[in-house]
Every structure is written in C-alpha cells, then in structure tokens.
Amino acid sequence: MLHLLHDLTRQSLASLRVLLVLTVVLGIAYPVAVWLVGLPMGERAHGQPIRVDGQVVGSRLLGQQFTGEQWFHPRPSANDHDTLASAPSNLGPLSDELLALVAERRAAVSASEGVDPDDVPPDALTASGSGLDPHISPEYAALQADRVAAANGLDAAEVEELVAEHTTGRFLGFVGEPVVNVLELNVAVRQAAH
Incomplete structure (x- = not known):
C-alpha cells in the first residue's frame, strides 16, 4: 500500500x-x-485599416455597405455586413428563398446598371460565406463603372482605369480569381472626384 x-x-x-x-x-x-x-x-496586424484625411473609414479585410449611385456596390451580404453576425445564409442551391433572392438581385442590378439580366455576374447575386467579403470581381466593377463615373462627374475611362489599378490578380499567378477591393476603389473614386 x-x-x-x-x-x-x-x-x-x-x-x-x-x-x-x-x-x-x-x-x-x-x-x-x-x-x-x-x-x-x-x-497589417491591426486589421489593415484604411484612412482618409486621418480618419479610419474601414478595413481592407471587411466588406461594408455602400449605397448611392456615386459608389461601387459590394457583394450582397446575408447579415447586412454586420461583423458581429458574420455568417452565411445557409440557403442551399435548391432553396426557393435563395432562388427568389437571386432573381430579385438580378433584376435590381440589371435595372440600376442598365444591362441585360443575363450579363449580371454571379458575385452581384450571391453573398459570400462570411457575408463580409471586401472584394468584387473585375466584371462586376466594370459593370458599375459607367454609373459611378456619371454620378461623380468623372470620365468613364478614368473610372475604368481606377478599376484596373485596384484589381488584384491571382495569388502566385494561378490561385483564386482576380478581385477588386470595393472600399479601396471607392476611396480612389472619391479622391478623383474631389
């Protein structure tokens, strides 16, 4: 023992x-x-804030809502870009609710951009997994360029150049897709318009 x-x-x-x-x-x-x-x-270790005139206007890492004709619009968000409620909608591809949302978004983007509904890119119709994706495709940015240029009194070619300047290519040349950071692009448009 x-x-x-x-x-x-x-x-x-x-x-x-x-x-x-x-x-x-x-x-x-x-x-x-x-x-x-x-x-x-x-x-970079503090959320990559973007400053305009010394004020933090957002983060390179988080999407935020922009309304108004003068701005490039982000991807839809299942949670209205609320960082505390980051989550997908969990609607599957056979969900009638998701199909209705996509049809509604397609009609809205088609009307606001003056394009055929079939020309609306997928990222304008579906939310990202987190609902906080700060990027859109170059195609969606190009679709919005004429509207943004007209609303800001800028030449369309100047806005298209801003889109090209703010397009990030594939990681390592082959991973992922090219993307445009909406906040950075909107800051550049604001600076060009003033």
Missing part, C-alpha cells in the same frame, strides 16, 4: 511539473513570441 501511495505521489508531481512547463511555454512564451513577431507588421 505504501508503495502505491509513493508511486501516486511521484506521478502526481511529474504531472504537475509537466502542467507548469506547458503553461509557461504555451500560455505565456508562445503568445508573447507571436505578439513580438507581429509588432513589425504594424497596421
């Missing part, structure tokens, strides 16, 4: 030492190391 008690005490002390070492390494040293590595990244 005394031998069992001795073994139990020895194993408990060894477990306690392992717990303390792992707590120090994983609970203190690792988070501090990650924080120190992130320090040189500056703004």
Whole structure:
C-alpha cells in the first residue's frame, strides 16, 4: 500500500511539473513570441485599416455597405455586413428563398446598371460565406463603372482605369480569381472626384 501511495505521489508531481512547463511555454512564451513577431507588421496586424484625411473609414479585410449611385456596390451580404453576425445564409442551391433572392438581385442590378439580366455576374447575386467579403470581381466593377463615373462627374475611362489599378490578380499567378477591393476603389473614386 505504501508503495502505491509513493508511486501516486511521484506521478502526481511529474504531472504537475509537466502542467507548469506547458503553461509557461504555451500560455505565456508562445503568445508573447507571436505578439513580438507581429509588432513589425504594424497596421497589417491591426486589421489593415484604411484612412482618409486621418480618419479610419474601414478595413481592407471587411466588406461594408455602400449605397448611392456615386459608389461601387459590394457583394450582397446575408447579415447586412454586420461583423458581429458574420455568417452565411445557409440557403442551399435548391432553396426557393435563395432562388427568389437571386432573381430579385438580378433584376435590381440589371435595372440600376442598365444591362441585360443575363450579363449580371454571379458575385452581384450571391453573398459570400462570411457575408463580409471586401472584394468584387473585375466584371462586376466594370459593370458599375459607367454609373459611378456619371454620378461623380468623372470620365468613364478614368473610372475604368481606377478599376484596373485596384484589381488584384491571382495569388502566385494561378490561385483564386482576380478581385477588386470595393472600399479601396471607392476611396480612389472619391479622391478623383474631389
């Protein structure tokens, strides 16, 4: 019996030492190391804010709603771009509700941009998985360029050039699709119009 008690005490002390070492390494040293590595990244480590006239107007990483003819519009959002409610709609491809939403969005974009409903790109019709995607396709941006140019008193070619300047290509040349950050593009349009 005394031998069992001795073994139990020895194993408990060894477990306690392992717990303390792992707590120090994983609970203190690792988070501090990650924080120190992130320090040189500056703004990138703080959500990549975009500033206009010294004021933060948004983040490069989060989509936000823009209304009005003078702005490029983002993808639809299942949660009205609420960062605290980031989630998809969970509507499947056979959902009547999703089909109705897509048809409604197609008609609205077709009417506001003056194009055939069949020419409306998919990203103008469907929300991203998070509802916070900051990007649209170059096709959707090009579709909106004439409206934005007219509303801001700019030449259409100038706005198309802004779209091209703010288009990011595929990662490593082959991963993903080219995208346009809506907030960055709208900031550039605002600066060009003033």
